[in-house]
Amino acid sequence: MNKRTIKNLLYEQVARVGSALSSPKRLELLELLAQGEKTVEALSQELSVDIKLASAHLKALKMARLVTSQRQGKYQVYRLSGHDVADLWVQLRQVAEEHVLELRLALNQMVTHPQQLAPMTRETLLAQARRGEVVVIDVRPRQEYDEAHLPFARSMPVAELKRRINELPKGKEIVAYCRGPFCLLSDEAMQILIAQGRRVRKLTDGVNEWRAAGLPLETSNTP
Amino acid sequence: MNKRTIKNLLYEQVARVGSALSSPKRLELLELLAQGEKTVEALSQELSVDIKLASAHLKALKMARLVTSQRQGKYQVYRLSGHDVADLWVQLRQVAEEHVLELRLALNQMVTHPQQLAPMTRETLLAQARRGEVVVIDVRPRQEYDEAHLPFARSMPVAELKRRINELPKGKEIVAYCRGPFCLLSDEAMQILIAQGRRVRKLTDGVNEWRAAGLPLETSNTP
DNA sequence: CTTACATTCTAACGATATTTAGAATGAAAG
DNA sequence: CTTTCATTCTAAATATCGTTAGAATGTAAG
Numbered sequence: 001m002n003k004r005t006i007k008n009l010l011y012e013q014v015a016r017v018g019s020a021l022s023s024p025k026r027l028e029l030l031e032l033l034a035q036g037e038k039t040v041e042a043l044s045q046e047l048s049v050d051i052k053l054a055s056a057h058l059k060a061l062k063m064a065r066l067v068t069s070q071r072q073g074k075y076q077v078y079r080l081s082g083h084d085v086a087d088l089w090v091q092l093r094q095v096a097e098e099h100v101l102e103l104r105l106a107l108n109q110m111v112t113h114p115q116q117l118a119p120m121t122r123e124t125l126l127a128q129a130r131r132g133e134v135v136v137i138d139v140r141p142r143q144e145y146d147e148a149h150l151p152f153a154r155s156m157p158v159a160e161l162k163r164r165i166n167e168l169p170k171g172k173e174i175v176a177y178c179r180g181p182f183c184l185l186s187d188e189a190m191q192i193l194i195a196q197g198r199r200v201r202k203l204t205d206g207v208n209e210w211r212a213a214g215l216p217l218e219t220s221n222t223p
Numbered sequence: 224m225n226k227r228t229i230k231n232l233l234y235e236q237v238a239r240v241g242s243a244l245s246s247p248k249r250l251e252l253l254e255l256l257a258q259g260e261k262t263v264e265a266l267s268q269e270l271s272v273d274i275k276l277a278s279a280h281l282k283a284l285k286m287a288r289l290v291t292s293q294r295q296g297k298y299q300v301y302r303l304s305g306h307d308v309a310d311l312w313v314q315l316r317q318v319a320e321e322h323v324l325e326l327r328l329a330l331n332q333m334v335t336h337p338q339q340l341a342p343m344t345r346e347t348l349l350a351q352a353r354r355g356e357v358v359v360i361d362v363r364p365r366q367e368y369d370e371a372h373l374p375f376a377r378s379m380p381v382a383e384l385k386r387r388i389n390e391l392p393k394g395k396e397i398v399a400y401c402r403g404p405f406c407l408l409s410d411e412a413m414q415i416l417i418a419q420g421r422r423v424r425k426l427t428d429g430v431n432e433w434r435a436a437g438l439p440l441e442t443s444n445t446p
Numbered sequence: 447c448t449t450a451c452a453t454t455c456t457a458a459c460g461a462t463a464t465t466t467a468g469a470a471t472g473a474a475a476g
Numbered sequence: 477c478t479t480t481c482a483t484t485c486t487a488a489a490t491a492t493c494g495t496t497a498g499a500a501t502g503t504a505a506g
Contacts (some may be wrong), residue, residue: 003407004271006333011247013326014319018250021241023464024234040483046226053465055483060463065322074474074482081322088318092244095311097287099304103236111230115385143358182233184226246494263453274496277452283493297504396474 020064021092025049025127026057033067033207034086034145035179037079047088056076090212093181095183099107109180122215125203126151136175136203137169139189146220148207153218158188173199180206243287244315248272256290257309257431258363258402259370260302306434313435319387330404345438348398349374353419358391358424359398359439362412369443371430373400376441381411388419396422403429 020026028047033039038046044054058078061067066085067079080086096103128134129152137156138145145155156164168174174193178185181204192199207217231349243249251270255261261269267277281301284290284359289308292301305320310407350377358378360370365442368378379387391397397416402406416423 009329011250013323014250014316015247017319018244022245024238027234027237043311089316091311093237095307100236105233126241133383150262
């Protein structure tokens with residue numbers, strides 16, 4: 001076995017993982033799975049694609065060893081193979097944000113509200129939340145919050161926000177976050193909160209951006 | 224523009240970058256470019272492929288914004304768009320090493336010598352090198368050393384090692400490194416050094432693994 | 447201006463990937 | 477045991493990718 005053959009072998013194995021990252025649908029699946037385990041059906045609904053297609057893409061991710069699956073009763077549950085896979089997704093997305101001009105433009109257009117949380121650092125937000133100066137809300141579905149959430153964040157899923165809005169203290173500024181920069185849940189939440197006259201900002205980070213930056217997370221104790 | 228259309232657009236842009244990572248040849252090009260800028264010809268020779276094919280793959284990398292190119296006289300010189308691209312490559316490779324069983328096996332087979340540098344941490348090595356207890360040699364071509372090298376490392380390209388071997392102190396242990404875990408230059412160097420009765424170990428890290436771990440690097444001042 | 451050389455562009459082939467529909471599997475509920 | 481439901485497997489159509497060869501571009505040197 002000569003050097004060339006060895007190298008080809010090595011790079012081919014890594015390319016197996018790279019190939020898994022070459023489809024927008026698979027990337028969206030990874031982003032969702034990075035929030036926590038999910039069934040095929042849930043994933044296919046989030047992506048608005050046929051369940052057969054979702055299954056095919058999940059199979060590809062499994063072959064690339066980025067996800068694992070496990071049967072739970074009637075459902076097949078998929079999850080990421082590890083936190084390093086979520087980190088890889090974050091890194092890939094950040095490289096794209098940095099260098100792919102079209103992506104930056106699309107992201108800027110996406111911002112419907114000017115109240116971004118760009119100027120504030122993560123550490124500052126953490127300190128403000130710790131001192132109770134702001135209320136951080138996690139607007140993802142409850143189950144995702146339970147798997148991991150930002151310190152001091154309280155669960156307030158968008159679906160429940162309208163009827164639970166009075167749980168939020170009136171005077172304080174609210175900071176909403178969801179799955180990450182590509183997720184629109186926090187934008188929905190902002191619209192609702194602004195319509196009610198609340199002061200609110202958006203944190204574009206999700207839990208995976210937070211973790212990739214080396215910051216701490218919390219999990220709910222599932223009883 | 225509805226939510227689905229926006230999301231498709233965003234993930235498609237990231238998938239452009241992901242697609243660039245789906246070919247073993249392009250990954251090898253990235254690894255080489257992560258060591259420093261190179262011409263098309265140099266890259267095609269390292270990969271043992273036709274220059275036309277190398278050019279086509281480089282074009283794909285350029286379209287994905289992972290590399291940039293610039294004419295220097297007769298030659299077209301390619302370089303990575305940024306350190307974040309090298310970090311992405313390192314992260315991708317590490318995820319593959321962690322989860323793709325076949326890659327681990329191939330890497331283990333590759334090890335011809337048992338004197339790995341697994342047990343020693345990077346910080347320990349750095350401390351030993353600082354105190355002069357070991358001699359760290361960078362066996363890559365000089366130009367790559369000049370772009371970035373480990374602190375306390377001296378340049379000792381494999382091509383020059385045999386005739387320059389007496390420059391290395393006889394008593395001390397030698398630690399050799401090259402481009403990273405997939406690079407065979409340090410193995411060649413070890414063979415030469417062991418044949419001469421030297422005590423030598425291999426560091427599987429290259430400069431990019433070192434940088435991705437947040438450790439410092441040095442560059443030569445080009446006069 | 448011509449020649450040499452490095453690189454890219456164009457066209458073409460076969461191989462591979464994405465998507466859809468229909469059949470098949472496998473657990474759970476009646 | 478049969479039915480139901482979630483999921484996967486198989487097959488086929490289409491699009492995309494990797495590779496090669498030949499023509500074209502653009503710079504440098506004589």
